[in-house]
Amino acid sequence: MEINRFKVTDVGRFTELDIQLAPTAKHPSNVTVLVGNNGAGKTTLLKSLATSLSWLVARIRTEKGNGNYLAEEDIRNGASSALILIGVVDESHARSSRSDANPEDALFTWGIARGRQGRKAHIHSSLGDVSLLADHYRNELTADDKASLPLIAYYPVERSVLEIPLKIRTKHTFDQLDGYDNSLNRGVDFRRFFEWFREREDSENETGVSDTALAEISEKFGNDSDIWKTLFQLKASSRDRQLTAVRSAIAAFMPGFSNLRVQRKPRLHMAIDKDGVTLNVSQLSQGEKSMMALVGDIARRLAMMNQPLDNPLMGDGIVLIDEVDLHLHPKWQRSLIRQLTETFPNCQFVLTTHSPLVISDAKDVLVYVLDDGELQERNGLYGLDANQVLLEVMDTDIRNSDVQQRLNRLLERLQDGDLDAAKKLFSELSLELPEGHLELAKAALLIRKLELRRA
Known part of the structure; x- marks a missing residue:
């Protein structure tokens, strides 16, 4: 549609x-x-x-x-x-x-x-x-x-990432039509996302092996043991399809992030691995949380509303x-x-x-x-590069307008062959702009060429 x-x-x-x-x-x-x-x-x-x-x-x-x-x-x-x-x-x-x-x-x-x-x-x-x-x-x-x-969803500019609740005080249903809940009037709702994720993961763990149990077996027997390999295969075969869709969507948008999960110890929280380091989701930057909440919410709703699909993200x-x-x-x-x-x-x-x-x-x-x-x-x-888009589409200067006007005057003096005026403008701009400024570097080359021509 x-x-x-x-x-x-x-x-x-x-x-x-x-x-x-x-x-x-x-x-x-x-x-x-x-x-x-x-x-x-x-x-x-x-x-x-x-x-x-x-x-x-x-x-x-x-x-x-x-x-x-x-x-x-x-x-x-x-x-x-x-x-x-x-x-x-x-x-x-x-x-x-x-x-x-x-x-x-x-x-x-x-x-x-x-x-x-x-x-x-x-x-x-x-x-x-x-x-x-x-x-x-x-x-x-x-x-x-x-x-x-x-899926029909609207994410307004007022969307915010709420802190993840430690306790679920109100029991919600997560039936197929619940994928439309607040989809057009609230935007990202990390609280509801956490509640949904926890319920799906609890169900997943009931029919398979939890991450906590797998970690304890790894610590006790090692990842090369037969018991760990057997349990790992059992966990892989019992993966919840909806959770897998959400995890894969977040991994696609956020390279280096993987294994989103709920941890119960030392207290209830949502965790994710970032470049091999396990972090509480609340420790992520605002941009990281915003991306995770947005992508996770789209994937969650698609997963709820496309249960027959092998890959709900194809909804x-x-x-x-x-x-x-x-x-x-x-x-x-x-x-x-x-x-x-x-x-x-x-x-x-x-x-x-x-x-x-x-x-x-x-x-x-x-x-x-x-x-x-x-x-x-x-x-x-x-x-197009970002500067061209700013100028041609967004009608916005690519740099401070005063600096741009002075750079333009510098270029005009050089084109007119007015070496003294150009060197004076160059000297003034060099005191204000950072070392290695690209436009000043170009001007320096043009001044040098003009000096050699004069010589």
């Missing part, structure tokens, strides 16, 4: 905006990235998508379920009403059986409308198609209570992430989209970012630049 296009009318700062999402004929990737300055409307668009999709989640749960509504403050200033239209295509549930049908006929299209109080509304919500699509999934669950469901769905680069080291930003598409190949991603590294290192990604309520598609960003 994927969103083909959506349209907002008088929502936020947008008068009317019609957006097609990847994959498209020109952009076979399943990733769309929205770029723009603060206040450009990126979050408004993601929230609009989340609002529309909440109705599908609600009606998969119950036939007459209600999703989220537009608030009055979502209506554009000066407008009397607002509308979000979304078109979804689902290959597993054909909208039309005719082979010659118009591509638009294959879309499940529904709209969420809101009128301003005291005004006569000329538009209304239309929810026929969302009920029809939800019916398909409920029929499948009726026929097979383990039938796969699409499909729609994932919306606001400021996907939040808290991440540039090295992780650069590989983020590639890892998302490789680890979750059947999920459609709609992302926002302020990082040039995110959008310049992934091929076939559809990038839109938002500016003053308008949308512009940008192509050919793959392989």
Whole structure:
């Protein structure tokens, strides 16, 4: 399942905006990235998508379920009403059986409308198609209570990594439909992740061998003993498929990290091995915890909702992430989209970012630049360096504007052959900028060439 296009009318700062999402004929990737300055409307668009999709989640749960509504403050200033239209295509549930049908006929299209109080509304919500699509999934669950469901999740910029609880005070269920719990209104929930992980691991240990028992056997008899090898093989054969999916997803995103687990001694905590050293997860950096929580939550929900699959990470769905680069080291930003598409190949991603590294290192990604309520598609960003993306896409200087102006004047003096003025500017900049500055090194070579020419 994927969103083909959506349209907002008088929502936020947008008068009317019609957006097609990847994959498209020109952009076979399943990733769309929205770029723009603060206040450009990126979050408004993601929230609009989340609002529309909440109705599908609600009606998969119950036939007459209600999703989220537009608030009055979502209506554009000066407008009397607002509308979000979304078109979804689902290959597993054909909208039309005719082979010659118009591509638009294959879309499940529904709209969420809101009128301003005291005004006569000329538009209304239309929810026929969302009920029809939800019916398909409920029929499948009726026929097979383990039938796969699409992941639908929104991770807002306010997402936070909560401290992992030492005690579980409230017992939760983790049935298939619970994969939708808080999926569109809270984002990352490390507390729920820990509770789910602990329950699955307890079940895994009941039918197999725990990590603690294996470690004790290793300490007593060694890893070369027959008893350790037998128990290790028994543990490998009894691995929980859902936990394996989560562990493998985290390992793919975080090289050097492995063996995520719950430890009971000296006190209850979640542990992970980092470059061979065992750490309490709470000891990780904010960026490491953020990455683990985000990836772990996506993998956990996919695992819960795709129980029949040998590899639950192959499940499909729609994932919306606001400021996907939040808290991440540039090295992780650069590989983020590639890892998302490789680890979750059947999920459609709609992302926002302020990082040039995110959008310049992934091929076939559809990038839109938002500016003053308008949308512009940008192509050919793959392989550009970060400075080019900052200048050409994000309309941002690559360095301090005062320094850049003085470097520009230095280059102009050199091009004009004004050696004395160039040497004076060079001397002033050399006192302020760090040794080995690339632009100054180039200028030094040009000054030397000019001096030799004069000589």
